[in-house]
Amino acid sequence: MKSFCLIFLIAYTSAYSQPFLESGKTLDVGDEFVELSILSNTANPKSLSQFSQVQLQRQFGLGKKFEWRFAVAAAQSPHHNDFSLLTGLQFEFYRNSNWSTSIASTTSIMDGNQIIPQNKLWVAVSNFSDQGIETNINFGFCQNTLSDPIQPFAAAGWVVPARNKLIHFETYFQPDGNSAIQIGIDLSKGDYQTLFMIGHGFSGPAFLSVVRAL
Numbered sequence: 001m002k003s004f005c006l007i008f009l010i011a012y013t014s015a016y017s018q019p020f021l022e023s024g025k026t027l028d029v030g031d032e033f034v035e036l037s038i039l040s041n042t043a044n045p046k047s048l049s050q051f052s053q054v055q056l057q058r059q060f061g062l063g064k065k066f067e068w069r070f071a072v073a074a075a076q077s078p079h080h081n082d083f084s085l086l087t088g089l090q091f092e093f094y095r096n097s098n099w100s101t102s103i104a105s106t107t108s109i110m111d112g113n114q115i116i117p118q119n120k121l122w123v124a125v126s127n128f129s130d131q132g133i134e135t136n137i138n139f140g141f142c143q144n145t146l147s148d149p150i151q152p153f154a155a156a157g158w159v160v161p162a163r164n165k166l167i168h169f170e171t172y173f174q175p176d177g178n179s180a181i182q183i184g185i186d187l188s189k190g191d192y193q194t195l196f197m198i199g200h201g202f203s204g205p206a207f208l209s210v211v212r213a214l
Helices: 005-009
Strands: 032-042 050-061 066-077 080-095 099-111 119-128 134-143 151-162 165-173 180-186 194-201 206-213
Touching (some): 165 194, 180 206
Antiparallel strands (some): 032 050, 032 206, 050 066, 066 080, 099 119, 134 151, 151 165, 194 206
């Protein structure tokens, strides 16, 4: 399992959705990964209004280089109940002992505010150092909703072992002030990870996320 794939669910929702940070390494044939996230966030940048979100994702290793995923999310904002359903495919075209690189695309349908980008195409590069540090870099294009323009984005993150825990650090960059920085800790004591993240949007207040591998 990818120790950093929990981050897939940590993202801004609403119409100002952040890109997701992804691994360049796909799951092996027959492997699967299921995770649940709970997120509290602002309704939009510079807003003091909050909403809550729950999202469930499942990923499957389809072949030596392919991974398929789907996710369903629901949120309650101050004036609307929101829903989003996503599916996508990832192709890993390079892997050696320390590096993995893949290209992926996802699309979603939704009702209400943006929860996960409606359309997204990206390249993910991952490095696994001999010291156990994971580095992930993403870049590509996303469209938050069909009515929004297609925008470039870039993201970078690191997972660093520290006293039998994992420290996560991430940065996101997207136009229109839609960028953020976040840090978290994995408090797992076994194979099922429990990740707590706090973050701050460059144009909004702090937010909190909790992710659990099932």
